[in-house]
Amino acid sequence: MALLSFLRRGKSKPRGPSCRGAFQKPNKLLHQNYETLLETCLKNKCLFQDENFPADLRSIGMGSLLQKLPPNLQWKRPHELHKTPIFYTANTRRLDLCQGLVENCWFLAALEALTFHRDTLAVVVPQNQSFDRKYAGIFHFRFWHFGEWVDVVVDDRLPVNEAGQLVFLSSVWKNLFWGALLEKAYAKLYGSYEDLQIGQVSEALVDFTGGVNMTIKLAEAPPDLWDILTRATYSRSLMGCQTHLGTARVLENGLVAGHAYTVTDIRQVTCKYGPENLVRLRNPWGKTEWKGDWSDSSWNWELLSPKEKILLRRNQDDGEFWMSLQDFKTHFVDLMICKLTPDLMSQEDGKKWMYSLQIGRWVKGSTAGGRMRPYKDTFWMNPQYWLKVLQGDGSKRSLHSCSVLVSLIQKPSSKHRNRAPHLPIGFSIFKVGPEYHKSNKRLAPAFFARNPSVNQRHLFLNEREVTQDFRLQPGVYVIVPSTAEPQQESEFILRVFSRKHILHEIGGNSSFILSKEIIDKHEGKIWEDFFNKHFEQHPEINAVQLQRILNNVVWTHLQSFRLRFSLDACQGILALLDLNATGTLSIQEFRVLWKRLLFYLEVFQKKDVDRSGNLDLMELHAAVHETGISLSNEVCNLMAIRYGNPDLKISFESFVCFMLRVEIMGEAFRNLTKDSKGIYLQESEWMMMTLYS
Incomplete structure (x- = not known):
C-alpha cells in the first residue's frame, strides 16, 4: 500500500x-x-x-x-x-x-x-x-x-x-x-x-x-549507498535519477545531459574477479542508452556465468541498460528516492509510525522572518511548532534516540506550476528546556540567540520539498520553517514522521492539524528482520535451508489453507533463481523470490474462488492472466498436467514453481531474441537453461 x-x-x-x-x-x-x-x-x-x-x-x-x-x-x-x-x-x-x-x-x-x-x-x-x-x-x-x-x-x-x-x-x-x-x-x-x-x-x-522524498547528491554519496539502494528496492520505494547538465544533448557515452531516468533494478553479479554492484536504468525516450561498461554490447558480460548473462542482459535499444554503481555515481548528479514507508534510513525494530501534518503560511510583515542567519532579529517571527518526541513502542533503539523525519513542502500561489518559481526554503530544529514546556507563547529572539539548532547543516533549497532525517533524544523541540529571505510569502505543509510524537503550533491556530498512526502491514516488511538475521548467519542457503525458512513463515493473510513446501519444490525454486550457478541462494536472490511469492499468493487467493487451496483449470487460466503473462490455452492445459494432481488441480506450491519457470523462461527469450520470433543459443547455454532451471 x-x-x-x-x-x-x-x-x-x-x-x-x-x-x-x-x-x-x-x-x-x-x-x-x-x-x-x-x-x-x-x-x-x-x-x-x-x-x-x-x-x-x-x-x-x-x-x-x-x-x-x-x-x-x-x-x-x-x-x-x-x-x-x-x-x-x-x-x-x-x-x-x-x-x-x-x-x-x-x-x-x-x-x-x-x-x-x-x-x-x-x-x-x-x-x-x-x-x-x-x-x-x-x-x-x-x-x-x-x-x-x-x-x-x-x-x-x-x-x-x-x-x-x-x-x-x-x-x-x-x-x-x-x-x-x-x-x-x-x-x-x-x-x-x-x-x-x-x-x-x-x-x-x-x-x-503521498510519500516522502529523499535526494542524495551522488558526488557526496554516503559510504552505504548500496545498502540504501537495496533497502529502497525491497521496501517498496520509487527511484529516479538525473544526469549532469551539459552543452551536448546526447553525450558520447550515450547518456542524455540534464535528463531524468528511472531506476528499475539493482543487482550484485558474480564476476570472475569478484562481485560487482550494478544499477539498471531506463531512458523515458524508450531509446538512446549508455555505451560504457555493462552496457548492452559491453565485453563485461562475458565475465558472468551463461545463465546470469542470459537473464540480465538484453541487447536491444529499448532505453533500458545496466551500469556499474561507480559509473552511476560518476555520471549522475542526483538520486531521488520516494519512500512509501518512512523508515528507509532507519533500521529500528518495530512497524508503527506516527505521522503529523500541519498547513501554515509565511505572511509578509507578520510570519515571514527569513532564515536564522543573518536575519536573527526577524527569524523568531516565522511559524513555530512544538515537537514532543516520545519513546516509541516496541523499538529497541528508541530508548536513547529516536528516528525523526521532517518534510517541508511549499505550495505555489498560482495554479500554473511553472509561473511562480520555487522559493529557497528550509527549517531549523532547537531543543527546548523544561522552563518553556508549559508556555504556549512564541519563543523570543533571546531564545534563538542562546540556543544552537540541532541541525547544524541548514538546507535552504529552491525546490518544492526539503526533507531531513534526524536521530533525536526523547524530549521537547521547536521546528521553525522559513524562507531563506524575509518578507517572502507562501503557503507550506509541514510533515513529521517518528515512532511516537506530538506536534502542534505555538501560539497559533493552524488551519489544518492532523496526527495519525501508520502501520506497515506489508508482509515483506514484517519478515525483513527475520530474513536478515538468518542470512547474517548463513550468507548462502541451500534447498534444505530454503525449505526450513519458507515453512517457518507464518503467512498472516492465508484464508483457508496451510502452506508447505516440499524439498523437491525448493530444489526446483533454487535452480530457477540461482543465476550464478553456485547451488545456493544469496539474500539478494531470496528477496527476488520473496517478492514474487507475495505477488503469487495474492493472485492465487484472488482466483481460488471456492477457497479449496487449489486452482482448477479455469481458475488457473484466470490466475495466469491476472499476473500479466500471456500463455496459450494449450500451454496452460499442459502445465496443469505437468504441475497438477491427477484431477488437474494445482496447489500454491506448484503454482509458484510453474509461474517462476514461466517468468524466467519468458525473460530469457525476450533478452535473447532479435526479431521476437526465435533465439540463438550455444550448446552449453542451452544445457544450462534447460537442465538447471
Missing part, C-alpha cells in the same frame, strides 16, 4: 477542520464528480466534453511548447485512432511508455517507477475504466496534491498530428491509452501541458504516492 493508504486514527483528536485528503475520499478537482458526470452522459447517450480543460490551445498553454506543435493539430478520441483501444491491461510490460513533445522526462521517469507497484498504481489509475463497458468518453485519475488526494476528471480527446499519431505521451502498444490520459489529467491539475515542461522526478513521485 502507499504511504498514506494504511493510516488509522491516533488517540489524540485533531483540532480545527476535519481531516481530509489522504485520509478520506479524495477531493474533486473543480468540483467535478466522475460518477455523476459518467451517469449523466450515459443517460443522455453523449460523450463527455470537459469545458474546464477544452480540446484547444488553451489546454496546451502559452509558451515554447506551441512552437513544437505539428501543423493542423487535431484532437481525437481513442476510438478514432484505433479499432480496439484499451485503457489499461496487465498483459503488457511495465515500461511501455514513450515521451512526446512535452519535455517532461521527469514526469515519465516517475510514472515508470510507479508501474513497479501495482497496488499504488491502482490508486492513481482506477482500474475499473474501459472503452467498452459504461464508456462515455470520460476518465479519472487521483493525485496527492499538497496534503490531500484529488480526483481529476478528463475527457478522452487527445492531441494528434495529421497522421493520427499522439503528439504527447504515447505507448509502445498503439492501442493502449492509460498513459496519455494520465498525462492529460496531470496537465489539467497543474494548469496546462506547458506547465509540465520543467520539473523534478521527486515532485511527480510524491504526487503519485
Whole structure:
C-alpha cells in the first residue's frame, strides 16, 4: 500500500477542520464528480466534453511548447485512432511508455517507477475504466496534491498530428491509452501541458504516492549507498535519477545531459574477479542508452556465468541498460528516492509510525522572518511548532534516540506550476528546556540567540520539498520553517514522521492539524528482520535451508489453507533463481523470490474462488492472466498436467514453481531474441537453461 493508504486514527483528536485528503475520499478537482458526470452522459447517450480543460490551445498553454506543435493539430478520441483501444491491461510490460513533445522526462521517469507497484498504481489509475463497458468518453485519475488526494476528471480527446499519431505521451502498444490520459489529467491539475515542461522526478513521485522524498547528491554519496539502494528496492520505494547538465544533448557515452531516468533494478553479479554492484536504468525516450561498461554490447558480460548473462542482459535499444554503481555515481548528479514507508534510513525494530501534518503560511510583515542567519532579529517571527518526541513502542533503539523525519513542502500561489518559481526554503530544529514546556507563547529572539539548532547543516533549497532525517533524544523541540529571505510569502505543509510524537503550533491556530498512526502491514516488511538475521548467519542457503525458512513463515493473510513446501519444490525454486550457478541462494536472490511469492499468493487467493487451496483449470487460466503473462490455452492445459494432481488441480506450491519457470523462461527469450520470433543459443547455454532451471 502507499504511504498514506494504511493510516488509522491516533488517540489524540485533531483540532480545527476535519481531516481530509489522504485520509478520506479524495477531493474533486473543480468540483467535478466522475460518477455523476459518467451517469449523466450515459443517460443522455453523449460523450463527455470537459469545458474546464477544452480540446484547444488553451489546454496546451502559452509558451515554447506551441512552437513544437505539428501543423493542423487535431484532437481525437481513442476510438478514432484505433479499432480496439484499451485503457489499461496487465498483459503488457511495465515500461511501455514513450515521451512526446512535452519535455517532461521527469514526469515519465516517475510514472515508470510507479508501474513497479501495482497496488499504488491502482490508486492513481482506477482500474475499473474501459472503452467498452459504461464508456462515455470520460476518465479519472487521483493525485496527492499538497496534503490531500484529488480526483481529476478528463475527457478522452487527445492531441494528434495529421497522421493520427499522439503528439504527447504515447505507448509502445498503439492501442493502449492509460498513459496519455494520465498525462492529460496531470496537465489539467497543474494548469496546462506547458506547465509540465520543467520539473523534478521527486515532485511527480510524491504526487503519485503521498510519500516522502529523499535526494542524495551522488558526488557526496554516503559510504552505504548500496545498502540504501537495496533497502529502497525491497521496501517498496520509487527511484529516479538525473544526469549532469551539459552543452551536448546526447553525450558520447550515450547518456542524455540534464535528463531524468528511472531506476528499475539493482543487482550484485558474480564476476570472475569478484562481485560487482550494478544499477539498471531506463531512458523515458524508450531509446538512446549508455555505451560504457555493462552496457548492452559491453565485453563485461562475458565475465558472468551463461545463465546470469542470459537473464540480465538484453541487447536491444529499448532505453533500458545496466551500469556499474561507480559509473552511476560518476555520471549522475542526483538520486531521488520516494519512500512509501518512512523508515528507509532507519533500521529500528518495530512497524508503527506516527505521522503529523500541519498547513501554515509565511505572511509578509507578520510570519515571514527569513532564515536564522543573518536575519536573527526577524527569524523568531516565522511559524513555530512544538515537537514532543516520545519513546516509541516496541523499538529497541528508541530508548536513547529516536528516528525523526521532517518534510517541508511549499505550495505555489498560482495554479500554473511553472509561473511562480520555487522559493529557497528550509527549517531549523532547537531543543527546548523544561522552563518553556508549559508556555504556549512564541519563543523570543533571546531564545534563538542562546540556543544552537540541532541541525547544524541548514538546507535552504529552491525546490518544492526539503526533507531531513534526524536521530533525536526523547524530549521537547521547536521546528521553525522559513524562507531563506524575509518578507517572502507562501503557503507550506509541514510533515513529521517518528515512532511516537506530538506536534502542534505555538501560539497559533493552524488551519489544518492532523496526527495519525501508520502501520506497515506489508508482509515483506514484517519478515525483513527475520530474513536478515538468518542470512547474517548463513550468507548462502541451500534447498534444505530454503525449505526450513519458507515453512517457518507464518503467512498472516492465508484464508483457508496451510502452506508447505516440499524439498523437491525448493530444489526446483533454487535452480530457477540461482543465476550464478553456485547451488545456493544469496539474500539478494531470496528477496527476488520473496517478492514474487507475495505477488503469487495474492493472485492465487484472488482466483481460488471456492477457497479449496487449489486452482482448477479455469481458475488457473484466470490466475495466469491476472499476473500479466500471456500463455496459450494449450500451454496452460499442459502445465496443469505437468504441475497438477491427477484431477488437474494445482496447489500454491506448484503454482509458484510453474509461474517462476514461466517468468524466467519468458525473460530469457525476450533478452535473447532479435526479431521476437526465435533465439540463438550455444550448446552449453542451452544445457544450462534447460537442465538447471
